[in-house]
Amino acid sequence: MSQTDTAETRTNRTESQSVSTTTGETVEETQAEWTTYEGGGETKLAVDDLDVHYGSDHALKGVSMDIPEESVTALIGPSGCGKSTFLRCLNRMNDRIRAASVDGTVTLDGENIYQDGVDLVELRKRVGMVFQSPNPFPKSIRENVSYGPRKHGDIETGLLARLTGRADPGREEALVEQSLERAALWEEVRDRLDDNALGLSGGQQQRLCIARCLAVDPDVILMDEPASALDPIATSKIEDLIEDLAEDYTVVVVTHSMQQAARVSDQTAVFLTGGELVEYDDTEKIFENPESQRVEDYISGKFG
């Protein structure tokens, strides 16, 4: 889908609607300003008219947005607004939920990830995910990082590989170091790579999960509230890391902390109850002068 097509599609969706504000007054909201927002750079992921149902529950309603590459896009909104559902659509994690049905298109570098024949393992390698609670495997730090590349066959260490000379321990070491370095964890764990990962602190475990995600060389990293279980110091490290990663990767992060969205993201999408994307724009614009009164009320804490 080209940028032009996207803009036209959205212009068709532009319409005024009456909405109630917290003060009870009804205001006309026009979505013309933001629906044509195309992000700050080349589009990595383009979402068009995405609807998600969980059985009879309409979790996402006609969401369209372009996510630019090598930047941080924050998804914010109250609980149940559909932001995590939206995130999971970006690497088809919702396929794992039997009752979920997804309509619309999501293209990654121009290819529709929902078309028939898409290799889901390959897709999730390109679009990695980091979850709210750190979930390292109960294995060594080294094995946590090399697990993905081994599974994908990027490094071979098994008996057959060793016997046939395909095993390359040096390559594995380099990949582990590189991934831990990139996740800002190398200096803290370099002397104990064979220790069990569960012995790390929460913040270290989360950075290990990010290193594990980076080890398979993704294009996009999806993060679902990656710092909500961490203390302020560990949160700062994750936030620094998110900004750093955006130099090379496309990062999409769901967060309940509006200050975190304001601090780390380049653009922010605000979802409100009912699975509706209400406003999507540069983060400065959202937090300084949003178009929508409902977004203004939400980010100002006038309802939640």
Added chain:
Amino acid sequence: MIAVPREDYRASLDDLRANVESMAEDVLKQLQHALDALDGDDHTLARTVIDGDDHINQQYLDLESDCVDLIALQQPVASDLRFVVASFKILTDLERIADLATNLARYALADISAIVSDVRIQEIGETAVEQVRAAVDAYVAGDADACRAIAGHDDELDTSCQTASEAVVRELIASDPDGWEIEQRLDGVSRLLLTIRDLERVGDHAVNIAARTLYMDEGSPELIY
């Protein structure tokens, strides 16, 4: 949606608006008293204005601190953020207007009124006071149209000030004073020219207040320069 009013925070924002308005009233009083002191060569009133500047300065520091607290502790966003940031800037303009009122009071102690008959300081002063009054009203009401009108009226004040300054210089030249007379008159003429310039600057601060109010109201930087 469940309403979460953040009552203390909303009350803090309301308090800030009321306190900035209250400081503005005090500043306007200082300015008017300074003009009255100039008009009537009232040294007692002039000294009251000069002494009153400490109170204005204290209000300025207290309210600036309130703005910093709101930003640090409540993390306002969107229109709340623009309101706090605009108020923070407007406080500086109000404090500067009070400083200029103090200057005017000092000139009043030196009796400049009799120096040049042609210059209508009171008329210029009234226009400057009206501009500040209008800017403060626009801030309190969040009136964007009034902000643009204030910016437009500033040209009239500038023209009046330029005309007055030229009149002072012309009169000085026309009086063709001798050497010792020039020395005697120069202090008075300088003070008169400074009075005119200070009133013109009061008008500029009124425009600044309007500019920040427009930013607060519409997010538009169009009057900020």
